[in-house]
Structure formats: structure tokens, C-alpha cells
Amino acid sequence: MQPAMMWHKVLFFVVICSHSALGQVSYSIPEEMAKGSMVGNIAQDLGLDLKRLKTGKALIFSGDSTEYIELNRERGMLLIKEKIDRESLCAKTTPCALHLQMILENPMEMYTITVEITDINDNAPIFQKGDISFEISESAIIGARFMLDGAVDADVGPNGLQSYSIQPTDHFVLEMQSHADGGKNVEMVLKRPLDRELNERFTLLLTAIDGGQPVLSGTVQIHVTVLDVNDxxxxxxxxxxxxxxxxxxxxxxxxxxxxxxxxxxxxxxxxxxxxxxxxxxxxxxxxxxxxxxxxxxxxxxxxxxxxxxxxxxxxxxxxxxxxxxxxxxxxxDINDNNPTITVMSISNSISEESPPSTVVAMMKVYDPDSSVNGQVHCSIAENIPFLIISTSNNFFSLRTDQELDRERNAEYNITVICSDEGVPSLSSIASLHLQIIDVNDNAPVFERRSYEAFVVENNTPGLSIFAVKARDADSNQNARVSYILEDSTVNGVPVSSYLSVRADSGLINSVRSFDYEQFKNFHFRIIAQDGGSPPLSSNVTVTIKIRDQNDNAPQVLYPVQTGGSMVAEIVPRSADVGYLVTKVVAVDVDSGQNAWLSYKLQKATDRALFEVGPQNGEIRTVRQVTDKDAVKQKLTVVVEDNGQPSRSAVVNINVAVADSFPEVLSELIDFSHGKEYNDNVTFYLVLALAAVSFLFITCVVVIISVKIYRWRQSRVFYQSNLPVIPYYPPGYTDTGVTGTLPHMFNYDVCMTTNSRKSDCKYSTLGGQSVLMVDPSFTETMQRAMVDNGLYEDPDSAQLVRAFIRSLSNNDAEPLLKHALDSPTHTTLNNQRKKSSPRVSVSPTSTLNILVSCPR
Missing domain, CATH: 2.60.40.60 (Cadherins)
Structure with missing residues (x-):
């Protein structure tokens, strides 16, 4: 019979939607539908979008290997893939149904589909034998029953076997007996006695009829042989x-x-x-x-x-x-079947930031045994952050149990064990491999908390100094570390002008040459940043310590070496052995042993008279000074450091051996100028004194004029009755920066108690003292020279004139500092008891001139 002929007479499908966690749809279709026929619109019945079927990679799973139903994702339809024969699929079992599962991914979802296969009348009743033979005694009484082999109809329900008929009906009628299990027996009942003599053999036609539309039937011949007397x-x-x-x-x-x-x-x-x-x-x-x-x-x-x-x-x-x-x-039933594990869907990789309870895989586990032998539970063998739960009967899902950490485990080999509850229990194993996808959740970590590197000063620019190293526990791009020099300054200069760091290796290179005397160490920060998005970073402090080289020669601080000034130390002839002549003071800006200084006497006019301390630089007499010793003594002292190789400096010291001041001045002049000193010096001193006097007188005249002008203005203002607005001219000072002495010198002048009558004037500007020289001061100096007999000695007179001239040329400090403030200043100090002017200069950078004028 053609199934298509009954298509319009059979209910096509019935949809029942469940509102449980897993969607359930049921359909009912007739058997023998043509290939490609539609079962139902699954997308519409489940309320799914066609796009969801495509993106979710919808798949259909069946319980056995035969696939009768297929899914058309483009149309959202369930179609017949293979023609279904209900009889071969379910035999007499009713109802006959296919149980399918549809799986969607991203997110993972499962829907249960039940397709009931309804019977059509496509099978006629069939008798097992080609014919039936009976041997019946003629003595058989009316009502004797003869069991017939019934026909078999593969169809069920109304389409199954319904009735029998027999032809002819002269001797026999049929009776049907139904049983509680639905089975039917047919018996042939004798309604009229047989007579072997009339009819020894005859044939009946037994017909089996089903209840389908149209009606189908099957026949078998019954051959009856009449026997004699068996009652x-x-x-x-x-x-x-x-x-x-x-x-x-x-x-x-x-x-x-x-x-x-x-x-x-x-x-x-x-x-x-x-x-x-x-x-x-x-x-x-x-x-x-x-x-x-x-x-x-x-x-x-x-x-x-x-x-x-x-x-x-x-x-x-x-x-x-x-x-x-x-x-x-x-x-x-006995427990003779292992559970069958079918992985319906699995994610091969999962991000480590996935939340707990994320579904990794879905499985169907089937055990054909019954009762406890078919009850299955699944577990995970290893102690891993996953769990397996049963979503419904025979369906299990593998989910994350806690947060994942790729840095702890980059992948998992998951073994799922499913066991039944039979005795003994049978089990099956499924192995799943899962990769953990990395996210950028780890910042780079330096190998040390801080770094310290050493570099020798005067290094070559571009020198590789040190390398820092940071590691990132992430993988791939998230673990690619770049090194960045953090912006900072060293002595007010950007650190990038001193150093550079390679972004890929963390190698630190010098940009310029370092100078230990400029700075001994400095620190900066290096940032390690990974390649994630967003990137993570950390920093570390690096300290660079500069090691000293012996690249600086010693510097002599005292005695000061000047080109044209007279520098001499005075040693009285009465000096004892060990008399301190002077002390050489030197420094070395290097450090360590490079700054350890030693002193030695290289040359001397009389090497037997002086010696120098090798450690302290003190120059002392070795023996008693005698009258035979020359007045002029010249010493050359070498100052040498302890570096490798060593560096040195040479200082020349002039020593005057004399007891009187005129003699000292004469020798000082000889030290300074030698034979070339002539009378031109006197001319220059007089010219300088005249210039200073002229400037002083000019300033006095200007000041007096300004005072008179202000006085007259004030008189006019007070005597006039007009509302005249007073005018106040700007205040000028007589001791501005236009003075004859530079700012770097500070002259403090001590005056008498009645300073207004003093021959000296004292002025202060911005914390600097400036000495103003007027003619009265010059006359005072001249009188002092006459009283002390300095004019009698031409050399002494020239020296004093040079001092006066130096007041305008800024040369007074070095001249008097070395001539008057020496270890031999005792001679001059004796003069302080007299009433003549006294001059004292300290050996410091600030010149203090003390002038005491007679009252």
C-alpha cells in the first residue's frame, strides 16, 4: 500500500511544549513518510530564531546508530532523513517513538524531542504456514473445537488483525477468543457432524482481515481429513x-x-x-x-x-x-551491559576568567539494563576544579567548580567514570582534553626587589652597564615584557640623558660619560610592561654607583699661587729648630686612595734648613737659623696622590729670613719682580692714587649738591602757601655697584668713636663693605709712613704706594694677605703698640682691613 495515499487522512503532528529547564517538544508522524518530508518546524515550536540555530551549531542526537530525522538549520525544520518502518523499529511495542536531543552551543542548551511514529495499514495479515491440515474423526460431536494457527499482522491497533472468516460454512463456524494480554485465538467449531462415507476430505479457506483502510487480508487453506472414531x-x-x-x-x-x-x-x-x-x-x-x-x-x-x-x-x-x-x-535481567557514554557537545578550550558553573561538555549515558542495573552515576577521577551533574535522566553536564588559573594548570585531561549500581558494578570511561585560554591577569615580576650596578667614571658612552630581568606568568602576547625608563631627573637633568634601556632585553646602556666628582651615585626606576590588553606593569629601583678614577691632580689651596703678587713667609733669624714656617694645604677631589696626599720637598735654596711633613704638609726648620743663611729662600714642594698612576702638583714658596720689616719688604719686592722692578712702579702708584682721589672728590661734590638742592626745595615748600605737591627725587647712594672694589671682596673698616670726624668713611651695600678713600686718609697714611720711617726706605715706600693704588685696582688683598699675614707677622704686631696706623689682613677669602686713625 502506498503511504502517500493516506497522508491527507492522518494527523500530521501535535506539538507539546514543556516549561522545564530543558525544552521538550513532541511530534507525531505516520510511518513510511517519504525522504525529505517535514516533521515539524522546530525553530517556531521552541521559539528560537533561525540565526540562533546557525550560530549555536545545532545538532541532532539519536539513541541508536540509525538516524531517521535530520535538522535543516536554514529553515529550522525537522525532516525525514530515512524512511521509517514502524514494524522494524518497534515491532508490537506501542507507542513507538524516537527520542532525540538537539544541542546548541554558545551558550550550551539542550532540547528533548520526541517523535511518535504512528502505524499505517501497510502490512496484510500473514499465516505462518502455507496450509493447515486436520484429521477429524467422524465421531466428532457437534461443538468440537479445533485450534487454528492464527495469522500475524505486523500492524498494531486498528490496522492490526481484527477478524477471521471461513468458507464454506457447511460444517464449521469460527469463534474468536480474546485474552487479557490482547492476543486472540481462533477456533474452528463443528456445527454439523461429519460423515466419512459422504465426504472423506474437503478444503476450507480461512481468511484473516485487519481493520485498516483499505482493508487488507490474508488467506490459508485448511485441508480436513475425516477419520474414524476418535471421540x-x-x-x-x-x-x-x-x-x-x-x-x-x-x-x-x-x-x-x-x-x-x-x-x-x-x-x-x-x-x-x-x-x-x-x-x-x-x-x-x-x-x-x-x-x-x-x-x-x-x-x-x-x-x-x-x-x-x-x-x-x-x-x-x-x-x-x-x-x-x-x-x-x-x-x-542481569547486569551484563556497561554504560555507554556519548559526548554530545564539548568545548575544547575555555577562558581562565570563566565563572564557576560554566558548562564545558554535555554527555548522554545509556545503560540498557533494568532497575538498579541500569541506574548510572558519573564522577571525575582526578581532584580538579570541575564537577559533573545530572541535568535529567541519563544526561550529564561537565561544569567548572571554581575559578580557573592557567598559570597553575594550562590544560586538563579529564577522565569521566560512569558506573551502574548493579552487583558487580560495571563502568565506562570517557577522556576529555580541555585547554585553558590565558587572560592578562599577571603583572611582570622582577627577579630582584632592587638592583645595584657599578660603573667606573670616564666610561665610554654606549657602554652596557647592567641588565634587569622581569618574568610574566602569563603566556604568548600577555607574557611579552617591554622595559621602559621612568621619567626622573638626576641633578636637575633628565635621567634619559645619562642612561637608556633596551625595550626588549632590559639592557641598560650609558648615554654619556660619568664623573665621580659630579655625583657618586644616583637611582632611577625601570618599568616592566607586558603586551596584554590592558597592559599590566611593575617597576624596580636601580642604583648606579660610580667608581672613582684617579683623574684629578691635587689642588693647592694654600699658599695661594699668584702671578704678579709678592707671596712670602717670614722666618726670624731667632727661630728655633722645628719652627713652623707655613703649611701647604692641598685637596684632591678624587676619593679613597686616589685622594691620599703626600708631601715632599723637591727643591730648596738650602735643603739643610727646611723639611716638609710627608703627611701634613707642614714646613718646619731643621736646624737653628744663623746669620749666614740667605735672606731669600725658595722652596718647591711636590704634592702627590696615591692613585695608579699618581698625579701631583707643585707649589713654590718664598721664605724671607729677616728680623726687620723694611728688610722683609725689600726682599718681598725682590721676590715679586726681581731685577726688572724699576721706578715705573712709583709712577703707577701715584697715578692710581690720583685717580682714586679724583673719584672721591667728585662723589663728595655730587652729594653736597644734592643735599643743597633738597634743602632749598624743602624751604620753598614750607614757605609757600600754594598747594604744591612735593617732589621727592630718587635716592642715590654713594656706595653702589659702581665702586672701585668688586663685589667678591668685603672690606670692614673700623673707625673711631666719633665717626663723623674720622678720616675714614664706612659704607655698606647689600651686605658688602666698601672702603671710600678721601684725601685726609691719604694724608694720614703718609704721616704714618713718615713716623715709621717707611719713606726712608725706597722699597718700603713703593710697597705702601702700591697698596694705596691697589685699593682702586682690587689688588690689595693678595698683596697684603701674603706680605703681612704670614707666620712672621710678629714683627708687625710689635708695631701695634705705637699710635701709628696699623694694617692687618687675614688669610681668608674675605679681606678685612682695619685702619685705626689718630684722634
Missing amino acids: NAPIFTQKVYKTSVIENSIKGTKLTTVSASDADEGSNGQVTYFISNLNEDGKEIFMINRESGEITLSGQIDYEKTTQYQLDIKAKDQGGLADSCKVNVEVI
């Missing part, structure tokens, strides 16, 4: 026998024994047994002893194929009379 049929002791057998029992296992008795004697009372109405599979499993009625196993029995069997047993005597009974065989 007792066999009778079974029980109409129904029940027994049970354990699956996988061996061949020959006894099930039960049936028994029937016949009241006849002789051959008419001999009963034989046989199994009727048994399909081919049953014939290979069961066997009956024709003589004893013992039923045994002849093949392998499997609970997963059939849970129970019903056997029709016939007992027949030699006269053809028979009786029938049923044997119900129940198959007892």
Missing part, C-alpha cells in the same frame, strides 16, 4: 503456564513441562506436543520435547531484546483431536 481430545492440566529464566542462561536450560491427558486408549490416546504460532526468533530460542512436553532453551536469550515470551503449546492425539495452552516466559 476424546487431549486436555491440558493448565490453560496458562508461567515460568522465568535468567538472561544469558546456557542452552538446554529447562523452563517448564506442560502436560495433557487423553481419555482414549491405544493410539488415539497418545498425545504429542509442539509449539505453534512462534516467530523465527522464538523457534531458535525454545524447544519442546514432543513426547514429554518439556520446554528447554535452544538458543541465547537476551533481556535487552525481549523481556518476556508467550508460547502457544498444542497437544494432539493420533485421531487429530487437540488442545492448547499458553506458556508465559519472563526473562530476568
